[in-house]
Amino acid sequence: MRFFNSNYFLKSTKAAPFAVFRIFFGFLMAISLIRFWALGWIDKLYISPSFHFSYYGFEFVKPLGEWTYLLFLICGISAVSVGIGYRYRPSIILFFLSFTYIELMDKTTYLNHYYFISLVAFVLIFLPANAYFSVDAKRQPKLSFEYVPSWSIDTLRLLVAIVYFYAGLAKLNSDWLIQGMPLKIWLPAHYDLPILGKFFHHNWLIYFFSWSGAIFDLSIPFLLLIKRTRTAAFVLVVIFHMLTWLLFPIGMFPFVMILAVTIFFDAKFHDKLVSIFSVALRIDKKRFDNQKVLPQSSDQTNRATLLLLSIFFVFQLAFPFRHLAYSDELFWTEEGYRFSWRVMLMEKTGYASFKIKNSKTGEQFYVNNADFLTSFQEKQMATQPDFILEYAHYLKNHFEHQGHENLAVYVESYVALNGRGSTLFIDPSTNLVDMKESWKHKTWILPFNDEIKGL
Amino acid sequence: MSKYYLSIKAFRFIWSWAMIIFMVACSTENEPMTDTDNFDRQVMLVNWADNIIIPGYENYVGKVTDMVNAKNVFLEDRSTENFDGLKNAWLEAYIAWQSVSMFEIGKAEELSIRDYTNVYPTDNAGIEDNVNSESYDLNLPSLRDQQGFPALDYLLYGSAENSSMILARFEAEENLRNYLNDLITRLSDLSTAVLQDWEGGYRDEFINNDGSTASSSVNKLVNDYLFYYEKALRAGKIGIPAGVFSNTPLSNRVEAFYKQDVSKTLFMTSLNASIDFFNGRYFNGNGQGESLKSYLDFLNSVTDGSNLSDLINDQFTSTKVQAESLGEDFYAEVENNNDNMLQTYDELQTNTILLKVDMFQALNIQVDYVDADGD
Numbered sequence: 001m002r003f004f005n006s007n008y009f010l011k012s013t014k015a016a017p018f019a020v021f022r023i024f025f026g027f028l029m030a031i032s033l034i035r036f037w038a039l040g041w042i043d044k045l046y047i048s049p050s051f052h053f054s055y056y057g058f059e060f061v062k063p064l065g066e067w068t069y070l071l072f073l074i075c076g077i078s079a080v081s082v083g084i085g086y087r088y089r090p091s092i093i094l095f096f097l098s099f100t101y102i103e104l105m106d107k108t109t110y111l112n113h114y115y116f117i118s119l120v121a122f123v124l125i126f127l128p129a130n131a132y133f134s135v136d137a138k139r140q141p142k143l144s145f146e147y148v149p150s151w152s153i154d155t156l157r158l159l160v161a162i163v164y165f166y167a168g169l170a171k172l173n174s175d176w177l178i179q180g181m182p183l184k185i186w187l188p189a190h191y192d193l194p195i196l197g198k199f200f201h202h203n204w205l206i207y208f209f210s211w212s213g214a215i216f217d218l219s220i221p222f223l224l225l226i227k228r229t230r231t232a233a234f235v236l237v238v239i240f241h242m243l244t245w246l247l248f249p250i251g252m253f254p255f256v257m258i259l260a261v262t263i264f265f266d267a268k269f270h271d272k273l274v275s276i277f278s279v280a281l282r283i284d285k286k287r288f289d290n291q292k293v294l295p296q297s298s299d300q301t302n303r304a305t306l307l308l309l310s311i312f313f314v315f316q317l318a319f320p321f322r323h324l325a326y327s328d329e330l331f332w333t334e335e336g337y338r339f340s341w342r343v344m345l346m347e348k349t350g351y352a353s354f355k356i357k358n359s360k361t362g363e364q365f366y367v368n369n370a371d372f373l374t375s376f377q378e379k380q381m382a383t384q385p386d387f388i389l390e391y392a393h394y395l396k397n398h399f400e401h402q403g404h405e406n407l408a409v410y411v412e413s414y415v416a417l418n419g420r421g422s423t424l425f426i427d428p429s430t431n432l433v434d435m436k437e438s439w440k441h442k443t444w445i446l447p448f449n450d451e452i453k454g455l
Numbered sequence: 456m457s458k459y460y461l462s463i464k465a466f467r468f469i470w471s472w473a474m475i476i477f478m479v480a481c482s483t484e485n486e487p488m489t490d491t492d493n494f495d496r497q498v499m500l501v502n503w504a505d506n507i508i509i510p511g512y513e514n515y516v517g518k519v520t521d522m523v524n525a526k527n528v529f530l531e532d533r534s535t536e537n538f539d540g541l542k543n544a545w546l547e548a549y550i551a552w553q554s555v556s557m558f559e560i561g562k563a564e565e566l567s568i569r570d571y572t573n574v575y576p577t578d579n580a581g582i583e584d585n586v587n588s589e590s591y592d593l594n595l596p597s598l599r600d601q602q603g604f605p606a607l608d609y610l611l612y613g614s615a616e617n618s619s620m621i622l623a624r625f626e627a628e629e630n631l632r633n634y635l636n637d638l639i640t641r642l643s644d645l646s647t648a649v650l651q652d653w654e655g656g657y658r659d660e661f662i663n664n665d666g667s668t669a670s671s672s673v674n675k676l677v678n679d680y681l682f683y684y685e686k687a688l689r690a691g692k693i694g695i696p697a698g699v700f701s702n703t704p705l706s707n708r709v710e711a712f713y714k715q716d717v718s719k720t721l722f723m724t725s726l727n728a729s730i731d732f733f734n735g736r737y738f739n740g741n742g743q744g745e746s747l748k749s750y751l752d753f754l755n756s757v758t759d760g761s762n763l764s765d766l767i768n769d770q771f772t773s774t775k776v777q778a779e780s781l782g783e784d785f786y787a788e789v790e791n792n793n794d795n796m797l798q799t800y801d802e803l804q805t806n807t808i809l810l811k812v813d814m815f816q817a818l819n820i821q822v823d824y825v826d827a828d829g830d
Contacts, residue, residue, distance in 0.1 A: 189819035349816040
């Protein structure tokens, strides 16, 4: 525990970056949730489907029918509450729980940036983000501090840095760098983008995008840390995310990242921003500039927090590498693919038809997937083995209830990955009813008959 | 100052290396820079609209008009000859329909024309109820399986034991004559509305919506095309009657169940229309323009992948060869020789995968109605 008494952990810094981050985060989340609601996605993704794909170990997390709207409402209100710093701790806990619950309801909608938001919310539970320029600090002067421990702000920086750096590492593979895939598929389809569009079928531009994308992801955390390159790095961040926003349907992600990156700016910058906020909102900033330093108590809670966050980051650094424990190609089996900052790496298309067979009489028929799944679910299911398995078990239960007996479920599925021709994906002779979900390698995924070199 | 200089030097060093790696990576590809001109989607849309869809609809509307006339002649004078004339006109129109059914876009989509034109099996009991009660509204979605060509199939070929008894029914029952009249009028109204829309402003709207979004013409029509191929052609005409989706074959689910000996003709017309659309062949057969095939060939020059359009066309050919071996009457085929039907299904299925997996990936077309964020 002496580690936590080192000089680094005793340093303090201005709390203004926290205030800015908290406000950006809270309001961006509220906007995201409103957007989700307004687009009708709550009903479309969580209420109308008759079946939902669960995460392994979280099968009990299911949409709540019409109450799902209430869940979104709670999540949205807690986000605003976090933003203004009102009853911050309970609000951020509530936000973390409700947001994570929403994400766990159906893995069809898995997105790396939703995971990122859950992680940020989790970390924020333990950080004094309400110390400055918050309702809490105004109402309870004993909670109001102008200075907070440096490490607490560095925690957020580290989290953002991991996202970029790991996304960069994931791009160091032969499909991305050597084959120019999947950009060779994606970019020519955007031939109608002004100026750039007409060059998107040229290799030089495709490779420029893939290589500069990898270099950008790997270097941006360092360019943001170094004071001299910081402004230029931020300009790059904005250009990069705006371009991805124009080209790909990635929702709020670019804005989340652009605003998150501002945490790298120094306290002066944030102080100025807070001044602007305070003028605009007619809030007296001076009352928060009380020179008080959040005490670096070496008490038990503080140490426990540091220990917990340390374990959290060790996990964050290690978990994305879990695919190394699996034998076959990661992009093919997707064992260890999620929760690893593998963003925009694959164009994977699939087709899966399920055969229900009476193993005694040999009678069989094929399932019309549209009877059970939305087209979005079907699309996700067709390329991911864990989805295929869960759906097969669901079909078995469904047809058992209808009175069918001795059921065996087989799948004939074809997958095309990054421009390779479609090939058989799952062993069609495996009765999926006999297979169970686990952390182990799924031996019934047929081997990938090509090689993708890299991390 | 010297520190600043150092960082510039380091920066140059890193970038020169990055550029070298970049160039090596490009040259190891060992392929020439693609210097063909970009593929113009609008030229493809123009070909689809002017040479395939609109001529197809003109033909269909023409045949439906012939059917309307034959119906009027028959209702005027209910002779055997005029009855045969009507039946022939029905078949001609039904065949013509097969070439345009897949284009469920624009007005056709708005009207759900396929659902009101060709839903089978038809509900013969419901039809008889309508005839008796004389109270029905053919605009209702619940009456989709009581109208269109399958309902006419029932009226003309299945509403009594044999042809002369059917003719006798028409002679005797005014209600039946009215229902016949209403069904044909409705087909005429629907088809005319779609054609008029194409000939009005929709054609320009269609070809100018040449972007790459989910609602662009290319994305939508390719989704429609594949939906048609998968659900109407593969499953509807072959798979469902052959019992692929049920424990036992369902011979009563064939197209033109009452007429029976035309199911192959209808199927082959539909298959050929699908192949022609893929290859951009004109409806009148006198030429070929930009198409999914030429688009795939263009994209293939970017990705240097396998020649997908050839694979798809080869599979179309072997589907046709297999389908040629089917009898004219799919009802009899399902009853007596269902393996032949199942083999045809397998051939169709093979191309479903090439079209829906490989082609969708190559064209980067989003599957319909998936509007959610991705990353």
